[in-house]
Amino acid sequence: MKIRTFVATASLVASGSLVAFTGSAQAALYTTCVGDGGAVTVNGDLVVPAGQSCTLTGTKVKGAVTVQAGADLVASGATLNGGVSVGENAYIDLTDTSVKGALTAQGAFGTHLQGTAVKGAITANQGFLYAVDSTLDGNVRAQSGELYVSGSTVDGSLTGEANQYSDVYDSTVDGKLTVNGNALGGVLCASEVYGDTVYNANSDTLQLGGEGLLGSCSGATYLDGNLAVTDNTATAVLDNAIVRGKLTATNNSPVLQVGELARIRGGITGETTAAGAASAAARSFKAAPQDRGNSLAEKAAERAAEARAEAKAAGATHL
Structure with missing residues (x-):
């Protein structure tokens, strides 16, 4: 039979709620937190x-x-x-x-x-x-x-599956990077990936290093394994990147654009074309990559501020 036991805390103050319960006679103590x-x-x-x-x-x-x-x-x-x-x-x-x-x-x-x-x-x-x-x-x-x-x-490994987008900046991934089925594609900027890298069945835009329709990316990207860019309907550009393995670029519409600063050490399978400079008109229809980060930061800050206000209103709790 379960025994619900309230464990009183002498230093519980104000209207905050940081209180402890046990779920059974043998269960570990757990604490509920409402407030600061x-x-x-x-x-x-x-x-x-x-x-x-x-x-x-x-x-x-x-x-x-x-x-x-x-x-x-x-x-x-x-x-x-x-x-x-x-x-x-x-x-x-x-x-x-x-x-x-x-x-x-x-x-x-x-x-x-x-x-x-x-x-x-x-x-x-x-x-x-x-x-x-x-x-x-x-x-x-x-x-x-x-x-x-x-x-x-x-x-x-790092996997972005069926997201709106999957963006990676100035980061290191020791395992495999997989970006699959993203509606707005993704950005890979000034980063290092030591497993294989896969971009598959994405839409809209893929910017893999360098300049692209999403904006400027300073710093080179290094991919230690193979890179597969396949079955995408996104405008995809690979530039300012070193691919130590092979590049597979198949069934992309439009075909993958490869810029002059891209270095493919293991050869290329599939179809690519030389990257052209993105026009100002094209750029005007796309948010710069930092805008997505800023948008998420604003969303997070707003929810966190609401949470802090609600916790403060509940009161401070000390054990």
Whole structure:
């Protein structure tokens, strides 16, 4: 028989709610957070209840973290020793934070990682995944949303599947990079990929290094493995990049454009054409690549600000 036990906390203050429960006589302690939490240690799991907001500053959570449907978790300088689960229309914003388990977002509004280290795999199904200046040790997969990675290191594979777009800037991917079925294509700029790189069945625009219809990209891109650009209906340009392996460019309409600053070490299979300068008129119909990042940053900042305000209104909580 399950025993629901309330564990009183003597230092619970104001109207905030950081309270602990046990799910059974043998179950690990877990804590619900509604409001502002500070530099305390949560010995078990932490749950942000549905529709509520929690902010954590310098907090250590020894167990798993669950952000329930419609809830918000904004954490800075936190240490999360377990996995993190983010529910439908929920939001998680982690700055200078360490996550030692996997991070899974299912139908979430979005996931924002800034200066954050995640040891486990990251899976985002719907919503955006926006990672800046972060270290991601596991495989990263974003599907049916938006993917933007900048100034980051991915030790595993990086996959953008059926997103609006998948953009990678100034980042290192130690595993395979796969961008498949993105409606607005993607950008690969000033980055290094040490596994194979695959762009397949994308639409609109693909800018793989160098100048393109999406704008300017300073810095060269290095692809240590093979590059496959196949079955795309996107305008695709490869330039200012070194491909150490072979390039496969088949069934693209229009055909892949290869600029004069592209170096293909392993030869070319398929059809390519020389890249021409993008006209000013063409550029005027496209957002510059940083605009997508700015748009996501604004979206994340707005949701985080709302979450902080709601947490503040709920009150400060100390253990």
